[in-house]
Amino acid sequence: ASLRSHLAAWGVRKFLRPGLDATRPAEAVRRHVERFQSLGSVAKDITCEEVRLGSRPGMLYTPPNAASKRAILYLHGGAYAFGSPNTHRLVTSNLARAAAAPVSYTHLRAHETSLH
Numbered sequence: 001a002s003l004r005s006h007l008a009a010w011g012v013r014k015f016l017r018p019g020l021d022a023t024r025p026a027e028a029v030r031r032h033v034e035r036f037q038s039l040g041s042v043a044k045d046i047t048c049e050e051v052r053l054g055s056r057p058g059m060l061y062t063p064p065n066a067a068s069k070r071a072i073l074y075l076h077g078g079a080y081a082f083g084s085p086n087t088h089r090l091v092t093s094n095l096a097r098a099a100a101a102p103v104s105y106t107h108l109r110a111h112e113t114s115l116h
Contacts, residue, residue, distance in 0.1 A: 034087055043093040051104065058106030059089065061096040072096070074105040 019032030042048045047062045053073075074092050088105060096103040 042089050043097055046093040046096055048089070048093065053104065053106040056106040058104060059092070060102055060104050061089075061093045062102040063097045063100055065100045066096070066102050067100050070101045072099060072101055072103045074103050076105075 016033070016036045019036070020029060024032075042061065045064055047064075049060050049062075051058050051060045072095065074088070074095065076088050076091075092103045092105050
């Protein structure tokens with residue numbers, strides 16, 4: 001494995017895992033994950049803009065070489081409880097670059113989800 005992957009694994013063990021205690025309130029765990037993931041940034045050549053999908057806020061990541069006839073709607077795993085456009089911006093911006101397509105990501109949680 002590369003040095004980068006070793007450093008990433010160390011960071012997860014050292015900083016992320018300690019805050020994922022199942023006895024903590026869900027909102028405290030959400031804040032912890034949000035702080036940890038906010039360390040990642042949008043890939044340098046990707047345009048990032050706030051959008052709305054129906055009534056839901058989200059982000060649109062567009063690479064400079066985006067194909068005009070396709071797009072990706074990114075839905076993360078998180079049991080409708082954890083995650084946000086901020087926690088997945090590095091993943092979604094790199095996905096946009098790799099796919100040469102815009103990637104849209106919206107914030108979905110079960111108790112507040114409506115795309116109307």
